[in-house]
Amino acid sequence: MTARALETAGIATVVIGSALDILQRAGTPRIVFNDLPLGNPVGKPFDSTMQNESLSAALNLLYTAQSPGAVQQLPNQWSASEGWRDNFMAITPHNREQLLLLGEESRRQRLLNREQGLFRP
Amino acid sequence: MIRYIERTKAYYRAQGFEQDYQWAMNVETPFSRPARPLKSARITLVTTAVVEPSIPKPIRTAKSYAFSDAPADFDTAELSWDKITTHTNDRESYFPLQALNARVAAGEIGSLAPRFHFIPTEYSQRHTRNEDAPLITEHCLTDAVDLAILIPL
Numbered sequence: 001m002t003a004r005a006l007e008t009a010g011i012a013t014v015v016i017g018s019a020l021d022i023l024q025r026a027g028t029p030r031i032v033f034n035d036l037p038l039g040n041p042v043g044k045p046f047d048s049t050m051q052n053e054s055l056s057a058a059l060n061l062l063y064t065a066q067s068p069g070a071v072q073q074l075p076n077q078w079s080a081s082e083g084w085r086d087n088f089m090a091i092t093p094h095n096r097e098q099l100l101l102l103g104e105e106s107r108r109q110r111l112l113n114r115e116q117g118l119f120r121p
Numbered sequence: 122m123i124r125y126i127e128r129t130k131a132y133y134r135a136q137g138f139e140q141d142y143q144w145a146m147n148v149e150t151p152f153s154r155p156a157r158p159l160k161s162a163r164i165t166l167v168t169t170a171v172v173e174p175s176i177p178k179p180i181r182t183a184k185s186y187a188f189s190d191a192p193a194d195f196d197t198a199e200l201s202w203d204k205i206t207t208h209t210n211d212r213e214s215y216f217p218l219q220a221l222n223a224r225v226a227a228g229e230i231g232s233l234a235p236r237f238h239f240i241p242t243e244y245s246q247r248h249t250r251n252e253d254a255p256l257i258t259e260h261c262l263t264d265a266v267d268l269a270i271l272i273p274l
Contacts, residue, residue, distance in 0.1 A: 059268075
């Protein structure tokens with residue numbers, strides 16, 4: 001949404017991100033997509049080659065995109081194994097109870113925040 | 122490719138939340154071409170990584186900071202990223218300031234803007250749309266920014 005506001009004001013934007021479905025749904029003007037675990041959209045930690053390639057792609061897309069919604073997917077991989085894809089927000093028979101507790105705690109905290117005035121009007 | 126919307130919905134349902142989060146959806150997309158060639162353009166960064174963790178998450182709002190005040194390590198503990206697989210100990214992996222500075226020094230990019238910008242990951246689309254995004258846009262216009270790279274964790 002911030003990219004959209006900037007573009008409307010005449011500032012060209014590019015998002016470097018790893019959650020393509022969310023970015024596309026939001027109507028993001030230009031996207032450089034790294035299919036990596038969430039947390040390091042520019043590239044693997046301490047892999048300056050990968051990070052520099054992502055930055056080059058972003059700078060390039062700013063100037064080459066011809067229409068809104070342009071996506072450039074980079075070929076970067078996290079590892080030879082694809083196992084990491086199962087980790088994020090995994091729901092397993094072992095963590096079901098823990099997730100419910102997490103939800104209860106989160107709802108309790110939200111109420112507490114409201115009572116204490118910790119919310120944006 | 123991971124379908125994050127589906128996965129997030131399932132995850133929060135498993136936590137007992139009854140209503141799914143409504144992800145922002147827009148059909149039309151605004152689009153501006155860069156006002157200047159890269160060699161003379163002024164660039165900035167927009168991040169969701171937290172500069173001031175002392176401000177409680179529910180009341181964090183968008184804020185702009187001098188690049189010289191960028192923390193060596195932002196606080197990312199409260200953000201939703203893959204904490205099993207990776208880490209955020211390398212700032213360049215989500216806030217490539219050194220890489221940008223190198224390109225400015227090499228003459229590839231005109232200049233770095235005086236400020237970068239923090240946008241909180243907000244549950245409320247209204248806060249982002251009506252308050253945070255307009256504030257950051259105003260600051261970017263003040264700073265005569267031509268290009269913005271946004272990097273949500």
